[in-house]
Amino acid sequence: MKTEIQNFQRARSLEAKELRETAILNAARTLAATQGVRNITLGAIADRVGMHKSALLRYFETREEIFLILSGECWLEWSAAVRKELTEFKKPSALQVSLTLAKTLTARPMFCELLAQAPLNLERNVSLAAVRSFKLTALNEVKLIASELKRLKLSSRQAIDIIATATSMAGALWQMATPSPEVLALYRNEPQLAHAVVDVERQLTQILAALIAGFLIEKRRQRLPVRP
């Protein structure tokens, strides 16, 4: 009887722990969506869940761990969305693939922000286990998207380079496109700084379309018989 009660209590406490963790992640997601990842402190997340910061630290080690978990979730969600769109094309063209990658990424501002933040900040202030779990998730999604891209007759290596460029450039261009309001006003008002204003979707599509076209001629050249 004692064991059964213990099991019940353990289950109850595990369930309570999971509920708490979900509440914390939800709070971080909501705050980041409205105020941007960079501006969200651990204290703000704790406030929103209605718990003390020291209590929150029993569930997650650092602010970075919370956002690294959200990055993993974003990878899963984006990957599913982009693969769904890609499968809908009977025989996708380079331009269709570029547009799909650029559109689905820029439609996810929080993911773009996390893509730039992950290697710089998030992967550095967490446990090895947290980095490992995030990396396994991201690499697995890269593999899944890459096999979808191979329908364009690209090699695995080329498909992976395309995904690396799409996600890294989305992260970098997004950061450039969203400076502080004062800096953005400066860019807009000073003709010499006009080039500092970035249109992420347009520039990302252009770059990806050329990259894919370039990889396709590379493949075609490799298939040509070697001249004597």
Next chain:
Amino acid sequence: MKTEIQNFQRARSLEAKELRETAILNAARTLAATQGVRNITLGAIADRVGMHKSALLRYFETREEIFLILSGECWLEWSAAVRKELTEFKKPSALQVSLTLAKTLTARPMFCELLAQAPLNLERNVSLAAVRSFKLTALNEVKLIASELKRLKLSSRQAIDIIATATSMAGALWQMATPSPEVLALYRNEPQLAHAVVDVERQLTQILAALIAGFLIEKRRQRLPVRP
């Protein structure tokens, strides 16, 4: 006479100020080169120059201002080096240009680190004047490199997209290639994580070569007469 003395004193103090500023920038550069930009605090820079942190703040507003100035210097130095190498080719090929861009960037680890840090952190914690001065420097160097790239028969827009990809990807890939030693060991020891190990120069060259090849066919297609 009084004015002459005042002028002399003003010149002396201006000179002293400049000497101090140079000493601070040199200290930051040396520390960043050995320990990485991310690890250098304002306190560490002050210690190295042998002044108190509060005294250092009379010369620079923030740690970010110091590193944004160093970013501007890095742009000037890299731009001169890459343009010199490019002019040495009589008729540069897409592969030569890609290799030159990738090699000159990866040979400058501090610049790669600053390229990723600038839009995320450095441009955000400084005055408008500091952002303006940095942006004008960087955009001007982009323009100079772009006119060198146009020898490949690329449009201005394409040349700018190539430089944006080269510098943003150098920043992003460099961050991925240099995680903490523990994380790097994890990547190396776990077969599932093998793809997380990044060879910046090789991957950057591959991507840039395909991008340039892709832009070149785009240009060629635009030059073809429109079919009736």
